[in-house]
Amino acid sequence: MILHKKEETQKMAISELKRYKLRMQIIRLLYKRKLQSASELSKKINVSLPTVRSILEDLIAKKVAVALGSGNSQGGRKPIIYSLAADAFFILAVELGQYRGKAVIFNTMNEEVSPVRGFDTSIDDPLLEEKLEKIVDQLLTETGLPDIKITAVGISMPGLVDSENGINRTIKRTEDRNIAARLTKRFGIRTYIENDARMQGLGELIFGKARNTNNTLVINWNWGLGLGMVLNGDIYSGATGCAGELSHIRIMENGKLCECGKRGCLQTIAGAQHLLDMAREEIARGTISQLTSQFGERPQELTPVDIINCAKKGDELSISLLTTLSTNLAWGISILIQLYNPELIVLNGPLTQAGQFILIPVRQALNKYCLESTSESVRIEISDMGEHSGLKGVAVMVFKKIFRDKSIEV
Template sequence: MVYIGIDLGGTNIAVGIVDENGQILCKGSTPTLLPRPYGPIIADIAKCSLETLERSGHTLDDVAAIGAGVPGILDPRTGIIPFCTNLGWHDVPFITELQKYIDKPVYVGNDATVAGLAESVAGVSAGAHSSVFLTLGTGVGGGIVIDGKAYSGAHGVGSEIGHMIIELDGEECTCGNYGCFERYASATAIIREGRKAYAQHPDSLIGQLCGGDPDKITAKTIFDAAKESDPTAVKVFRRYVRALAHGIVTIINVLDPEIIALGGGVSLAGDFLLQAVREAVKPLVFFKTMPYARIELAKLGPDAGIIGAAMLGK
């Protein structure tokens, strides 16, 4: 049997035909074309899925289930997506709408949860009993997998690791609260702090790397300057790593997973980031003499969305 995996983003919708082992057999994509109502978007998802299925050499008889990763949540009581902020969706009956075109079981998960599931099937956490995946991007997403299953809580609203509050009266978050983990551990946080630091130290290497234009500072700018031991960038980098380590230690203290996988754009900093995070976590762990979660880089990259979505139905 095969599974259809759908990664629904604000710009693009990626579709894949995935086998039992989480390997992608064939891929397709279609633009999301926001803003437009959910009806035509879901019609396009179905069309793209069926076209991709045909190209893979399979038919609907071979399809066990369809899974979709969405930038939001599904209400497990109703099967309705109550909201997807960046799609402008409110109360979208995604499952029944998609089943108008393809009569198969449909499963929906949060995009970070789904990426975590993918890593646990075919990526860095394969074979682990429990894992937590963190996407470090514009925000911070979290995916918790326990006993091979994506865990999003009793009401479908769990695993929002980016919104753990780690600082009282801290930075304002897009969720309306203050001091959320993602305000300190996302690419957005590195850029914000990098710009501040550059304004205070215009002679920093950060200035050379961004051509003197603070709007061009990215997370990579800061990492690159820190790798060259630029003191201003090193300070921003160390502060970032400390914030990330505090969130990771909280996850370890609460869940004690086997693996914590770091993904998303920031994780492209690779070993430079990984080694620093491992060092920063070590002294913060509660049970000093006990083993604790291995911290690793995610493996699957952008395909994780398709693979994990497909695996929701497995």
């Protein structure tokens, strides 16, 4: 009799586990494609229509899914269309840059439900946890959400990021590198990390110009040069999560010292710092320019945006500096084109605000550096997502993670 009860308990546990897995499959499908009928879901997961309807009823009761009315009929009664509830899950998305960070709260529909808030920080900031906690409290206050509504936190950051183990090997203090564990402990919420360039690539793949492409390179052009690679329709991370370090491809044998400790990296001749260095050298020489007029007495206050703005006003020096920087970048891009034969290269990041002042010289230089057979088929375009591609990518990454997390209660 006791053995019989034990077997019954095991069967019930197996049945519930199977049903739980089906619930998560349906949630993932509804997240991937927002509106679907029970019949469509039944075919995709190869489960009977009554079972799918029963699970959908469970999800509706738990306020995870909603019925949105009738869809188009192929003959007979119109099917009911289902979707995830927008407020079923909320996640915090954070993007850390070299000097600044920004954060926002997304709902299940990948919609921003809070303002995007910026703050000064870096991956080596000893006060990173405190600053993040402060920004989270601010966002929760502004949205009126209780902290228990935040299911997970996703953070993108520069560096050699091992997302599986939650480690950023670029963080200087060895004891601080397990950043996912640090923040999970601080917030009491599951926290996932990823490389910033890969998240920008994912954002472009799902929402931006890389949609419907299979082989696209997304370059974040800022102080460094992050590379997000879409290969065969998926984001490529490499064997240990370190793929895409475009910044540190060595271009010059005896070039400038890079922050990585080596000389001649692409970043030293194509990053935002090199643009500033070239401009300040010209200002020091007294070169006739709007830059010299405005920043001759305060060259350290000059920013890349100032140079871009002067170029747009017709300043010859600013245009020339952007052309030089773009030509240097094209040197690195030509290597990527020869290696990966992409269909599209998307440029994003602050320097792309220069528009045609960087796009035209990049294209011209590629004609010089690349074989015609490889360069003629690739499109070079500037992202139309602005600064949101990375945060959007983080949201997608986090939702994919939590919908595969066996500990989530649904």
